Amino acid sequence: MICIRDLSVTYDTNARKVRAVREASIDIHHSAVTAIVGESGGGKSSLIYSILGLLPPEATATGKILFEGSDILSAPEATRRDFRGIKVALVTQGAMNSLTPVISVGEQIAETLRTRLGTRRREAAVKASELLEMVGLGPSFAVRFPHELSGGEKQRVVIALAISCSPVFLLADEPTSALDVITQAEIITLLGGMVRETGMGLLLVTHDLPLASSVSDSISVMHQGKIVESGPAEKIMTSPLHPHTRDLVFAANLATGRGFQ
């Protein structure tokens, strides 16, 4: 379990200080999908990057992030680098350029296995095709280059890359935002299925409330850096309490054609 307690992230630019995350607290459980929903610029990505320890140098994070009981926010960089990929992995928006353009996707996965886990060359290649198969891509994809794949296929490769070292938690930062709705549904189903099969914990960060509610166990709504409401997905959707949550649900219903309720 990852417990985030009173996490604040401040960006100290030359002009001014921006508090992107304000005293956020959230729990991420094994074998469950936890969603953070909020508007753009609401601090969702800052929260994810502080778990990974990849905040830009001008940002400072305070508070506690406990992984299996030990604080990782104050851990040295070397520890956190070992922690990344193996304990917690990130799924970024894959549609654009989440993959090195000059290396074939199979080789990218295999090389991750070789450098991170010390897998032998041949085993790594076999494992890479298995991982590609797990995310629904045939073995012929291993030799392809990123520019030869569609957006959805690239997103699947990014997921395969993220789960290559069997992380305990997967953080998905807007994994579907650049994809069409059918592909969105496929990717979300894939992620949800992997949580059930492997017992990974998934933190899904998105601005898409209906999408989050379709797969998540619990939803936290983030607004201007604060977590304004948390609870089970059905409860958020049916009886939102905070005005911002109500706006989100209202907008979602409008989009799906259910109109005013």
Place this chain on the structure above:
Amino acid sequence: MPRWSFAAFFIIVAAAIAGPSLLQTDPFESVARPFAPPVWTGGEEGPALAVSLSPSKTLFEKKWNWSPPENISIRGTLSFEEDPSASLVWTGPGGERFVLAVSGDTREWLIDIDARDVSFKASLGVPPFGNATSVLFRNHENIRVEIEGTTPSAGKIEIRTPGGKWGLMGTDQRGRDVLSLFTEGIRISLIVGLAATLISSALGLLVGLSSGYLGGKIDSFIMRGVDVLLSIPVLPILMVIVGIWGKGLWQLILILGLFSWMGTARTVRSLALTLRESCYVENLRSIGASPWYILWRHLVPEALPVLLAAVTLGVPGAILAEAGLSFLGLSDPRIISWGRMLHEAHGFGAFTAGAWWLILPPGIGISVICLVFLDMGRALEEIADPRLVKGNRK
């Protein structure tokens, strides 16, 4: 992917390696008169004549299609087993017989004739200020020289005229063979071009990538240094450094390499700045990749097309810079490069002498080698960047 430039590059390299030994002419030795044009050019002047008569070959005959040479010299010794009675007979135009020399009664017959010798002129009936060769040679007539009388048993006579023409590419101001100078120059130009560019590209890549990827204060510090170096006019600096370090080949390569990496560094840095923020670098960090691994395995291949462009533009640049420095006389005169050839052609008045065979070969050579490298750069860029290749194939 067949590309003409690879074939051309192969031929150039082969010529650079095998050329000097195939030609068998010492590029430093004077072989004909200064500024002798190539033999295949038209005109009245004849080629150099170098034949020898010996006991096994006592006759030489040739059709002479040119105006008389400036001079002729006949030198050598013949030895006989008995007391000789021999003479060296020249049959000139129109069947006139000239006895050039008669053996005495010694068994060692020494012949030393120079057409500028007044007594020799007198023996041919030529006034002291006349030209003896005008009697011996005439345009479009045969010349014939023979040892008559007793057959010698050993020895050799050499007949030479200072040729007005030489070889495929003529001679330079010191009578050296331009063809061998040219082939010798390929090697130096290639070495200078490639070595200087390798140094500058490696430096540019290293500085540009680390500056762009590390960012922050290191970046601004390095880039201000680059700005300073870029704003200094290069040629005067090169001239000063040549003055301090000396004129050797390696000094030249080092100087050219150390003063041409800034452009590459800037381009690579701007690429690294963009790539550093790109999604895939973030992705690599999120699966625990170390900065050096990201730089080496993911950013260097991305920068390769840019680098190849820099290399292929840099090789011609370095060759031209070497030519420029040589042209100004800032290179080792013992090392022949194309730039050096142009410098000497300029310095010794090839332009006023109309000796185009001294200027065109190195000039065309430099242009061709630059074009070859430019085209190779395009081809290599397509190989290095899978996006370009696959895109073209579809």
